[in-house]
Amino acid sequence: MKQATSDVGDLVARRPAGQSLEAPFYVGQEFFDLDIEAVFARSWLFVAAEAELPEPGDYVTVDLGSYSVIVVRDDDGDVRAFHNVCRHRGARILNEERGSVGNIVCGYHRWTYGVDGKLLYAESQAPGFDPSCFGLRSVHARTVAGLVFICLAQEPPEDFDEVAARIAPYLAPHRLAEAKVATQIDLVENGNWKLTMENNRECYHCVGHPELQACYFPIYGYQEQDIPPALRPAYERFLLADAEARKTYDSLSLPYAEIEELDTRPTGFRIQREPLDLAGESYTPDGTAACKRLLADFPTARLGRLSMHIQPNSWFHFMADHAITFSVIPLGPDRTLVRTTWLVHADAVEGIDYDLDTLTKVWKATNDQDAVLVARAHRGISSPAYLPGPYGPTEEQVEAFVNWYVTRLRAHLERRP
Template structure:
């Protein structure tokens, strides 16, 4: 009897890759990446050098730094960055490295300081990075030459981005000009942090991002699916029979939402430039299902005090994606920010922060558990899914598979990522 190998939809046979550069240049469009991209230390180092050290990275909300002297420390691969609000109330960013002999300066994830003092030899810096005190130096010592090394930092309607590059991508201003009109009405600069949850996913950071960029798996999120109309990437002709009633309900909600947005002067049309520029992004305003107000089990607001002076709570949601590591969801009553940072080839930090009006009172205007339930549950479900993907990809049996048409934003993310690696390797 003759046996035949089973048919597969794997890409055509190609010469074995011998290096990371080979794998980058041999990547097959429309398919997931080869296993080393997700499991090897070599690719983690390449990702830090080519992506996280050269792009604009979302790291915090301004609400995490409400007063002068408030700081947050962020770990990006081997880098540690201090974000601090200075005495002029501007957000500054510095490398978390003493200019004397390199000791780590601040060790806590957040806190407040008058000055930044090195615990080793007590070199002291102002919150503007200026060296204020260095004991027992030679007469020709010039303190102006030893301020903290700065990191490029930009704020966008209450969101803080940093770039570790000597010359950051030049398109940030253009992206900010296009995105800020969507974000500004939600008044995030005057919001406060209601809750922040750090979740470590047992998966490569790219699996975390790929998972976020599609809803092919969203049947695994019943709580979230109650809030959304589950119609992603379907055209009107492609909506399956089981979703026709949902689609009709969406059309009515969408017409109502557009009328509301136009009456309030809120931009809502989709802008999608995920893989055509260094600072890739996607922004869109759209209706939510149920009561249409917020990310809750009944769709009603979780916070009685709305983020801004909106005349109605029924604004659906504003979604923003930024490459390579963040996504944001804003409703009338609160906003949620998500930051993704690699910890190891198979471990990723997902930091989720819920923002509410600065005057909203916990226990009076909102219940933190109600506020966070839908997205916290969704994050925990996603952690299980991406951990399964990581374990499968780690098997010698893994072969890259084809993306579904509903996973177009995954392809956009991967194409953006591969472009950054090519630029780095060729540059």
């Protein structure tokens, strides 16, 4: 049964802190539509790495609910975004997920646009027709140290400039804008997008990730007093590795201090540089670098991981040898696209500088395992027996995500007539 709008408002208003959301937030179509309207159409979203658009005319398309957006590199090398809607009679223009064009041509009546969005050709128009009035509708687009963000709102969140200025010094040393895509894997999880994001924001379940635990300190979210006996050896190794890593970061002038503002601003984010376990170089079974050609002129590969979260749909890991980006796109109340992209140095050669299976092994396995967990969570929440449960101390960032999300819904509902 469809949830009444008034009931949606009541559910949002009464959400208590510190526990999971009620079932309609995860399984209801009306909440899915509200999530697109209130969250995805009003926030800055990570949609691609610049490396996915290496040349003018290269594009990707992004579908968000009823929206479709073209993200394209123009002839001046800038990244632009446009609604994927022809200004003639509204046809979808580009129907592939990615590609390269000289001009953007609608396949219906051949209206032709430049990669700057200007209408270049429209056959058989009436006298006085002004092409300058019929360019593609723009979408806000920003690049930050090689990462591409868009915002569908007419007035985007004003804090993005500040966020970009604070994260750029962390990202810049990795030279992401100069990297190339080693591979990209799309995985559809059979669960609500919020379950995907909640799952990412905690390591309470990390015992289910043996490949990840081999090279990653599985103490994320734990305070020292909460470390269970089974994780105590890993915690002791972390303390030693962290002390060594801080000396390295200081010597290379690499920012590493934690900044965490996940639910106190419209563009919630977290960023921190920390060590990895074993060889400490990369996300590989033994912790050694997966790519011999480092992303930049680092004097050592032992730089651990620079990790970043940005609400509502992305997380990232940047190492000395490669970077991994994750973007989350809702497909329906019970289906979510997780797109993972591995970036390496532009001159790195597969089979010589890196082996693709080694590069992707840890996170491919982890993503597959997470997909199983998210599907189980969605099936359980869909049961009439489901009741919200409490978040533990190690799930603090899950609570921060949910609080950020509910705050966005409340603000949007208050703006409604």
